[in-house]
Amino acid sequence: MRLVFAGTPEAAVPSLEALVASRHEVAAVITRPDAAAGRGRSLRPSPVAVAARVHGIEVLAPQKASAPDFLDRLRVIDPACIPIVAYGALIRREALDIPEFGWINLHFSVLPSWRGAAPVQRSIMAGDEVTGATVFSLVEGLDEGPVLGTITERIRPDDTSAILLDRLAGLGSTLLTDVVDHIEDGDIGAVPQPEENISYAHKLTTEDGQIGWNRPAFAIDRQIRGCTPAPGAWTLLEDARLKIGPATIAEDSTLEPGHLGVGKREVRVGTATTDLVLGDVQAVGKKQMAAADWARGTRPADGTVLG
CATH class of the missing domain: 3.40.50.170 (Formyl transferase, N-terminal domain)
Incomplete structure (x- = not known):
């Protein structure tokens, strides 16, 4: 045919x-x-x-x-x-x-x-x-x-x-x-x-990618994965966008929603339920990199709030 x-x-x-x-x-x-x-x-x-x-x-x-x-x-x-x-x-x-x-x-x-x-x-x-x-x-x-x-x-x-x-x-x-x-x-x-x-x-917009950290970890995980690679999930760090790649849902809750916790080997963010362990992130004008490497270079204060 x-x-x-x-x-x-x-x-x-x-x-x-x-x-x-x-x-x-x-x-x-x-x-x-x-x-x-x-x-x-x-x-x-x-x-x-x-x-x-x-x-x-x-x-x-x-x-x-x-x-x-x-x-x-x-x-x-x-x-x-x-x-x-x-x-x-x-x-x-x-x-x-x-x-x-x-x-x-x-x-x-x-x-x-x-x-x-x-x-x-x-x-x-x-x-x-x-x-x-x-x-x-x-x-x-x-x-x-x-x-x-x-x-x-x-x-x-x-x-x-x-x-x-x-x-x-x-x-x-x-x-x-x-x-x-x-x-x-x-x-x-x-x-x-x-x-x-x-x-x-409906077609996703950039606004669909903004993470609200006061939501449950499972909902944020779905949002990040659904927005990867486009339009990209993101959050604000001191009024600058930080792109967030797929993360891992932790088994425990150690942080308030949106609060950043920087450890030696991992970077966590608090949610309405358990923490999310960040995977790759990308700051404006920078290459994508592992969250731990980003934190070592940026040195955000422990307890920094993402928005």
Whole structure:
């Protein structure tokens, strides 16, 4: 079956690779235009664009997915189906109607839970024990289309959003390819999403990363892991931001919430329950380093309060 694949970030690359290796033909990819990145802010192609060019696949990078010249090119290619993974732009009806079997979206949650932009981050921050991936028929409503396939995956105690997303991207690529196989074989049907237990995964902002130390240690741990690597969890130390990496929940409580305790081998912060033992931290303008090394260089006073 002739496909066009739509996707942009690194998390979409495993699905592209799986489809290229499948029995189907990937005639082109759709991705976001080159974007400024790095210290020099030079324009760079998306990870999906890079992977497509390695395979000699045509790359379509319209400013808008409704652009007439883009839609005309898509009609010429005439894909039977368009699998989409984290493309990053809205697809309007005029584009949705082009492929015979529509657009099918791989989303990194078990729908209808965590519709929206940040399902992996929000599931960790909410303390979910299980998440997964869903392939559904794309419609104009936000992640509302009927479901074609689902997998589940346990969220591990040390999962950050990056680690969990990487795992789901691999598992989801197999699911997506399997669904495309069954679409071609004509032996799959879409099931409407339930009307209950709907939740939304709004995009995280920098403010979502600010730690409130008067919360329980387990909640702060989830927040840190959900915000790692982006937008990053942080706290204030003397009005300057200090980025906080994944920490360890201590078994005892020795400090008041937000109070810093510096030992020879570890740095702790008090919470509403037990202490958190800091892992890596990063001060403004500095490299990321182990908290104990940071404390030896900075020498914060014992009992310093973070905010």
